[in-house]
Amino acid sequence: MAKDLLFEIGLEEVPARFIRTAVEQLEERMVKWLEQSRISHGQVHAYATPRRLAVLVEGVAEKQEDIEEEVKGPSRKIAQDASGAWSKAALGFARSQGVEPEQFTFQELNGVEYIYATKSSLGVETSSILSEALLSILSSMTFPKNMRWGAHEFKFVRPIRWLIALFGTDVIDLEITGVKSGNVTRGHRFLGEEAVVTEPSAYLDVLRSQSVIACLNERKDMIVEQIKALAEEKQWKIAVKEDLLEEVLFLVETPTVLFGTFDPAFLEIPQDVLITSMREHQRYFPVLNDQDQLLPFFVTVRNGDSTSLDVIAKGNEKVLRARLSDAKFFYEEDQKLHIKDALLKLENIVFHEELGSIADKVRRTCRIADGLSSALQLSQEDTNAVSRAAEICKFDLVTQMVYEFPELQGVMGEDYARRAGEKEEVAKAVFQHYQPRFAGDNTPDSIVGSLVSIADKIDTIIGCFSIGIIPTGSQDPYALRRQAQGIVQIMLGQKLPISLSELLNIALDVHESLRKMKLSAAEVRTTIVEFFGLRVKKILSENLRYDVVDAVITADFDDIASVVSRGGALMDAVTNQEDFKTTVESFNRVSNLGGKAEQFVIDEALLQEQGEKELYKAWQSILEGYHNALGQRDGHKALEWLGQIRNAITEFFDSVMVMAEDEQVRNNRLALLAAIDKDLKSFADFTKLVW
Structure with a gap:
């Protein structure tokens, strides 16, 4: 016989960014326990909303499987003396396995006879061990941030308010922080009420009757379909960013999509500013036309039904108006700041206590960028553009807009530089020098942006390595792996005729001339070459066999474009x-x-x-x-x-x-x-x- 198992942890609202990993963790721990406990089961379903984490396991066996296993002991030569009496080693083995020596059997292995003990273990009733198991699973869960509540020492992501632990129709008795398990769940905070779950299979329907859609995929599909229907009705293009959709998914239990408007006068502000304000502060989806230009509308998702949507829309419009007014104020105030004054303010912003201020970093970046221009023999016009772009690449860090929206660094710099009369290629390079900002992002499409980006990134890498900040395991606080990967991608994308050793020579010379390094240039070079080797290997491994990668990397990877070309040619030859x-x-x-x-x-x-x-x-x-x-x-x-x-x-x-x-x-x-x-x-x- 088998029964369904339901375990629901009812909570105060959990931060959306924690929920996905939390429910996956709950599911993984449940499955692991069932397997280790020799309890067979059917499909496992994980459910989550802002107020609950739950796992439902179908067809859980009512009893553990019996086991019988053979355990190898010492050789017969060691286990028995000449008269056949059992030695201390054999008797100790018998005690450790819980058997009598008379139960030993003999088996030959590679020409040597060994004693074997046959152990039998009868399975216990699943219901008898569920209470302890569920409590252990709950207590062992980890979160980025925990909290205590009341007088309890126990920590969890948010206070636990109710528990459901059902095995079939039977309640599994457990208690934590004064909360006892039962078969009563809680519905939507405003649209639902407490409800009895008579058996695990009724869980989703009971919650649905209380205005809670617990199934993640169902809830996500509802949001997407409603947005799609609204876009078709209004002939809009609603920009649905996956990470925002994920966050909204875990902010609601019953999703209802609605839209609102804002004053078209705000469209005079750069589009990225408006979109960032809507997404980051209000969790709104922006509305675009066919030319990807922002329209004075927004789309949001309500945690509730369709009652009084016009009132809800007006409330959201009021809040957004205040946000956009702030953004407009910041933007207009920033126009009054001259670039030369902004650059002076960089002297007061610390990049790293051992590497100086942001202004110090900019000076090094300028020198490295000039060195790259010289090595590549750029035209005087391009050389001047590279120098100027490197000089002003960080000036927007002191603007009010970037202070309010750090993710707009570079975006605002490009806009402000253009408005200040900088050349187009210089203004674009202020934004492009941050690229690629994440996996899959574009690399700079201009030589000016490319060289400033490389100079900025290699300065950070050499600076950190020279003071002992080297990525280890998952620790990479300055994103040095991403920056090295970015350098490799830029060199490949622009087909720059410069080797890794030439780049390091230029950058190390600048660091040695402008600051006192903890480690010698030779030590830093050796470590960074190994570090870049791993980055090149990662890029090659995306398309090539591991042995082909090893073959071309071992030969040489100083010329990155060359090793990629050689790797591709060798892969073609090996396979074709x-x-x-x-x-x-x-x-x-x-x-x-x-x-x-x-x-x-x-x-x-x-x-x-x-x-x-x-x-x-x-x-x-x-x-x-x-x-x-x-x-x-x-x-x-x-x-x-x-x-x-x-x-x-x-x-x-x-x-x-x-x-x-x-x-x-x-x-x-x-x-x-x-x-x-x-x-x-x-x-x-x-x-x-x-x-």
Whole structure:
């Protein structure tokens, strides 16, 4: 027989950002306990609203499974003496397993006889262990923030107000913080009341009768469908951002979509400001036209039914009017701030106590950006734009708008710079230097924005590494991994002809000249190169096999565009060329013997056999084309050149005795193989490939 199990934790309103992980945690802990307790079950359903976390398990067995298992003990030689008496080791093993020595059996394993004990354990009634289990599951849950209430020492995300613990129709008896379990739930705070859940399968329907939609997918679908219907009715484009939809989902128990309006005069403020104010402060969805221009409407979701929606809309309009008025005031006040005055204020904002102020960071960023402009030999016009963009890239941090909405840094900077008369490419670069801001974000589409972005990010990375702030595990407070990943993406996107070592040289020189570093430049360089290696490896691993990634990374990743090109070419060859395995085997034979070379100068006069002469000739014939292809970052062409010497390598090993008795001849042949191997390894370490 089997019964359904329901466990509901009733709470005061839980912050929306905590609910998803909380209910997933509850489900995972329940499933884990059932499995560890040998209790079979059917489907598991997790439910959540702002006031409850619940899990319903179908078909839970009424009794644990019985188990019988064999446990291996010491060998028979150790377990018994010559007369057959049990040794202390055997008796100790018997006690530990709860059996008598007479119950031992013997089994042979790898030619050695061992004693085995057969343990039997009868399953207990599920109902007898549920109380302790549910209490343990509840008590072990963790949250980003906890609280205590009343005189209780117990901590939880919010005060517990009721509990349901049902196994079939039976209430599982448990109590915590003075709250006893029962079969009574609570409906919507204003539209519902207390209601009895007679059995777990009735849970959703009982809550629905009390204006609570507990199923997450059902509630989300209701919101999405209502928004979609409103958009079709009004011929609007309602911008539904997934993270906002997720938050709204956990703010309501009965969702009802409605819309309101705001004064069109507010549309004079930049669109991003209005949208941010609506989304971040009010949890509203903005309304756009077909050209993605903001319209003077907003959409919100009410936690309740459709009664008096006009009154609700007016209330929301009143609150939004105050918010937008604040934004308008901040925006107009910011217009009075000159960029040069804003830059002076950066002197008073600490970036890091060991790295100075934001102004210090800007000075380093300017120097690094100028160094990159010089290395890339930009035109004077672009060089000037890079310098100016780097100089003013952080000025909007002291504006009232960014103080109120930190997520608008860069956005406001671009707008204010443009209004202050800065060149278009400079204004755009103020925004673009933050890109990419998150996974999947765009990289800067201009050379000016790209160089300032790289300069800003590498300054942060070198600064942090030089004072010992290095990401470990999940700890990365300055988002250094994301910034390094961003540098790699920008260098690839812009196809910048600059290597990682050149970038580090420029940035380290700036840091050494402008501040005293805790660690030496050499130490910082070594650590950062390893750090970037992992970032490059992550990007390559998105499209390439692990062994292909290892092969090209081991060769070299200093030129990021080159390693990506070589990785793509090698992946194509491994997966699409039927005879490429033979080519790699020939390359690896060269590598195996080339590593034994003690000298690296090739004397053509000592090339005696036809096979070695042909190999030398074939190798020489591809060098110019091969190195040109590498220089142009054309991995496919470079690999094509290398493939042309395969037959010569095969013929060499078939007809030439490498380890000749004549020491000079032997060393000359090894030197030839070592030289070829060096060129092979400038493309990839082919020994890393797995077949």
